[in-house]
Amino acid sequence: KENGVTRSIQSNQHPIKKGVPQGSVLGPVLFILLTNDFPDYIKDYSSVVMYADDTTLLLKEDTPEDVSISAYIALHMTYDYCSVNNLAANPSKTKQINFGRRGDQIPNLPDIESVDQSNLLGLVLDSNLTWSPHINALCKKLSSALYVIKRVKCISNIQAAKMAYFALFETYLRYGVVVWGGTSTTNLNRVLTIQKSAIRSLANLRELPGRIQKSQN
Structure with a gap:
């Protein structure tokens, strides 16, 4: 019952x-x-x-x-x-x-x-197992989470922003990575670029111009 x-x-x-x-x-x-x-x-x-x-x-x-x-x-x-x-x-x-x-x-x-x-x-999942559609969806979620992290940092403190990062960003990043992590380097770099932006935001580092950023990586 x-x-x-x-x-x-x-x-x-x-x-x-x-x-x-x-x-x-x-x-x-x-x-x-x-x-x-x-x-x-x-x-x-x-x-x-x-x-x-x-x-x-x-x-x-x-x-x-x-x-x-x-x-x-x-x-x-x-x-x-x-x-x-x-x-x-x-x-x-x-x-x-x-x-x-x-x-x-x-x-x-x-x-x-x-x-x-x-x-x-x-x-x-795509029929060719390239994982590109999944990376597209993941990058949209990570970009939205990055916006929230920046907003939280502006209205609160770094500790709250870190909590937002682990709750809203890294959870999506880690989910299923053992499956889609074998995708192409191009796809992985798209995810890495957004993650770097999140880390720079948390560490109070400014975004570097494309050429300088590429030479320092």
């Missing part, structure tokens, strides 16, 4: 006949227990990566035709699993992304959108 609380008003308890309540502490745990057997159920056709209610099917075959067949079977097995367990699959949020040199030869799954890049747990 579960009850809800809005401000100081508490509802009566009601039985949960299917699914799990959203926004509760116990909900994610119950969902994981409910879907714990799914990877084993589909293992003959696909590997599975699961995080809470986010599920990713990974397929590897020798030919594009074999990938297409396994993907079709795995997808319909997933739909059947959801139906049996009273879970609602959402095809509109399901994307197909093909990796490899012959990825363009893999047919699209029925009613599933094929994309060149996709978000997965805060990372932007």
Whole structure:
């Protein structure tokens, strides 16, 4: 049974006949227990990566035709699993992304959108694994965080600015770096340039002209 609380008003308890309540502490745990057997159920056709209610099917075959067949079977097995367990699959949020040199030869799954890049747990994967789309998104976040750091420093003190750096800047910088850190030097330099600006701001160092900055690095 579960009850809800809005401000100081508490509802009566009601039985949960299917699914799990959203926004509760116990909900994610119950969902994981409910879907714990799914990877084993589909293992003959696909590997599975699961995080809470986010599920990713990974397929590897020798030919594009074999990938297409396994993907079709795995997808319909997933739909059947959801139906049996009273879970609602959402095809509109399901994307197909093909990796490899012959990825363009893999047919699209029925009613599933094929994309060149996709978000997965805060990372932007592209079909060529260049990580350029992820770096684009990361640089936007870091630039916004840099603006906040400078504003905090102006209206407060250096300690508050450092707290803002570690909370708003470095958290984004470190997230998933073991995955996207192998991207090109050009992409890494874009991130490094923004980080240098943040450090200069914290250390009260002025921005150097491009030529001088390049010669001193």
